[in-house]
Amino acid sequence: xxxxxxxxxxxxMPLKSSFETSFGKVTxxxxxxxxxxxxxxxxxxxxxxxxFPIYNExxxxxxxxxxxxxxxxxxxxxxxxxxxxxxxMFSYIRRNNMAKAALEMAVWDxxxxxNGLSLSAVLGGTRKEIEVGVSIGIEDNIDDxxxxxxxxxxxxxxxxKVKIKxxxxxxxxxxxxxxxxxxxxxxxxANSAYTLNDKAxxxxxxxxxxxxxxxxxxxxxxxDHAKLQAEMKTxxxxxxxxxxxxxxxxxLEIEACKIINIKIGRVGGLTEAKKIHDLCEExxxxxxxxxxxxxxxxxxxxxxxxxxxxxxIPGDTSSSSRYFNEDIIFxxxxxxxxxxxxxxxxxxxxxxxxxxxxxxMIVNDKTFTK
Ligand code: OSB
Ligand code: MG
Numbered sequence: 441x442x443x444x445x446x447x448x449x450x451x452x453m454p455l456k457s458s459f460e461t462s463f464g465k466v467t468x469x470x471x472x473x474x475x476x477x478x479x480x481x482x483x484x485x486x487x488x489x490x491x492f493p494i495y496n497e498x499x500x501x502x503x504x505x506x507x508x509x510x511x512x513x514x515x516x517x518x519x520x521x522x523x524x525x526x527x528x529m530f531s532y533i534r535r536n537n538m539a540k541a542a543l544e545m546a547v548w549d550x551x552x553x554x555n556g557l558s559l560s561a562v563l564g565g566t567r568k569e570i571e572v573g574v575s576i577g578i579e580d581n582i583d584d585x586x587x588x589x590x591x592x593x594x595x596x597x598x599x600x601k602v603k604i605k606x607x608x609x610x611x612x613x614x615x616x617x618x619x620x621x622x623x624x625x626x627x628x629x630a631n632s633a634y635t636l637n638d639k640a641x642x643x644x645x646x647x648x649x650x651x652x653x654x655x656x657x658x659x660x661x662x663x664d665h666a667k668l669q670a671e672m673k674t675x676x677x678x679x680x681x682x683x684x685x686x687x688x689x690x691x692l693e694i695e696a697c698k699i700i701n702i703k704i705g706r707v708g709g710l711t712e713a714k715k716i717h718d719l720c721e722e723x724x725x726x727x728x729x730x731x732x733x734x735x736x737x738x739x740x741x742x743x744x745x746x747x748x749x750x751x752x753i754p755g756d757t758s759s760s761s762r763y764f765n766e767d768i769i770f771x772x773x774x775x776x777x778x779x780x781x782x783x784x785x786x787x788x789x790x791x792x793x794x795x796x797x798x799x800x801m802i803v804n805d806k807t808f809t810k
Pocket of ligand 1: 495574575629631679730731732733734756757758
């Protein structure tokens with residue numbers, strides 16, 4: 441593929457409002473924009489790690505370190521024939537999936553552009569439009585939460601996901617059901633805030649007709665999730681526990697979940713994300729594309745993977761305006777109709793880059809050449 445240069449730009453982007461989960465609060469987006477250059481084309485991606493190691497073990501800083509010291513030198517030295525080779529090339533390096541993914545996703549975009557095809561087409565996507573939902577953080581009070589739910593339902597979002605934690609679980613869910621009825625598509629994400637000692641409370645979630653409960657138990661567990669799933673009617677969806685297609689296979693084998701949230705960064709890139717998608721499709725297990733509060737470039741990659749056939753549940757990819765006053769792509773991600781985003785048909789990710797805005801927000805950059 442003739443990759444001769446890589447550019448990293450670390451940028452800090454203001455979020456419209458802070459986003460709180462059971463593990464903490466994010467107040468700004470701290471990302472690395474990765475560009476891989478060949479003779480006449482540029483592939484692009486953004487890192488999804490958080491600034492602190494609270495969702496997984498990675499941070500924006502560790503992603504930069506891994507890219508600079510291990511991943512980029514190797515890619516420039518060895519080169520690849522196809523983007524799927526990137527994952528294999530890095531497989532001897534343990535974990536650091538978000539760092540690997542940031543580079544691999546840029547190579548996929550480059551490959552699509554070199555072949556004049558959309559990223560969706562190159563990945564085997566079949567949808568022209570994807571169904572999307574929205575994720576709502578832990579709010580200060582129930583009234584604020586209900587205002588947000590109302591707002592996003594009016595925009596047509598097809599899934600309302602609310603963050604829960606001990607002390608903010610039954611009450612907010614009950615308030616939403618009381619106000620908006622039993623039919624709105626609702627789910628809860630606990631980000632590992634509970635243990636099996638909370639079984640009685642978790643079983644009470646069965647009374648809310650939720651689409652699923654996401655990652656109720658430990659981030660590194662599948663055994664207790666299997667025990668819980670055996671006693672709960674509500675499907676469990678795993679997020680944090682699944683880092684690879686092998687993790688997915690094992691979780692499904694012991695029935696630790698009935699649904700998988702696929703995040704490209706968490707699993708080390710688009711190649712592995714597609715493998716998990718394919719495995720789940722074979723086994724009739726639905727998947728959806730999770731979010732990491734991505735800026736536009738990350739959203740574009742999510743839209744491409746979510747166009748694959750087994751992404752049958754609306755994902756977390758909302759419009760750019762959900763989190764940002766101004767996004768780093770043109771056009772920004774918007775809903776093509778209520779609750780839908782259209783999949784771009786142009787080559788690569790299908791969006792242009794707002795370099796002027798990126799340049800205003802750079803805190804560090806570095807060019808690597810062969
Ligand atoms: O658990 O899905 C999660 C954001 C940051 C880290 C973890 C998660 C989330 C979200 C946000 O739920 C989803 C989005 O991008 O809108
Ligand atoms: Mg989650």
